[in-house]
Every structure is written in C-alpha cells, then in structure tokens.
Amino acid sequence: MTMFMDVHHGMAGITAEQLKAAHEADLAVQDREGVEFRQAWADPESGTVYCLSSAPSKEAVQRVHERTGHPADEVHPVPLQV
C-alpha cells in the first residue's frame, strides 16, 4: 500500500458539513477498492481540498472519488513522509 495525496479544485465555499459528507461517502465505498481514506483538509476560499489515503494505486483512489461524485483533479503518490 502506498500513501496518496489527492487534490480537488473548484470547491470554493465548501462547508464543514459538505466536507464531512463527501469524506463519509468515500469511507462507505472505499473497501471494494482496498482504499483507506485517512484525513482531508479544505480551503473554502481558494476552493481546494486535499485528501490523504493509503491505496493500492492512484486509479483505485480515483475510482472511489468518481463513484461518490467528486473525482480528483490530481492524485499523487507520496511515498515519503515525515
């Protein structure tokens, strides 16, 4: 399993409730792809959302996000962490 950081743009005005709902939708379907979403952070002003996950591939991360209606604009493996 590799760690991934994915980024969503265009989410200006996102609320805490919307972020929570999107995250919970991902959690509800992630098992079938072997993905584990860990944390997510949002900047409502610039409309940027970052999601940290562990997953077998970037395609698996994207499939979860697509299934829940919010595909990521970028998915980066982040094998290095401190």
Next chain:
Amino acid sequence: MTMFMDVHHGMAGITAEQLKAAHEADLAVQDREGVEFRQAWADPESGTVYCLSSAPSKEAVQRVHERTGHPADEVHPVPLQV
C-alpha cells in the same frame, strides 16, 4: 491558530533524507514565528511536497520556509478538516 497546507513544486528526485533534513530545519526555527509543522509528504516523481502546519498566518509559514531556504509555491489555510 489556523491549519495550513503548503505546497512546493519542482522537487523531483527528493529523497527521504532530504525531506527529513528540510523538515528538521523548519522545526529548528519555527518557534520564533509561532508555527508548528506537523507532517510533510513528498512525491519524488512529480516533485511535489505538501507540508501541514498550524500557524498564526500564511506569512508566518512562508517566513519559516524562506529562512530555511525552501519557500513554498502555495500556502493555503485549511480551516476545515475531517
């Protein structure tokens, strides 16, 4: 204190040792700006580094990174987290 996610581009080929050294340099000088760097993640292939911190302002985050020789390309407040 607000949480911030900052992003560095152009770091292709970064190693685990370089990420650790950069993070430790930030930790060594962060107190004077009231910043607390929490975690950092790197994608050596695309050359992207993400740093999560709590700080009084985005300018404070950037001053720490400038002082240690690696200014961020983007600094986003991320007041929403799950």
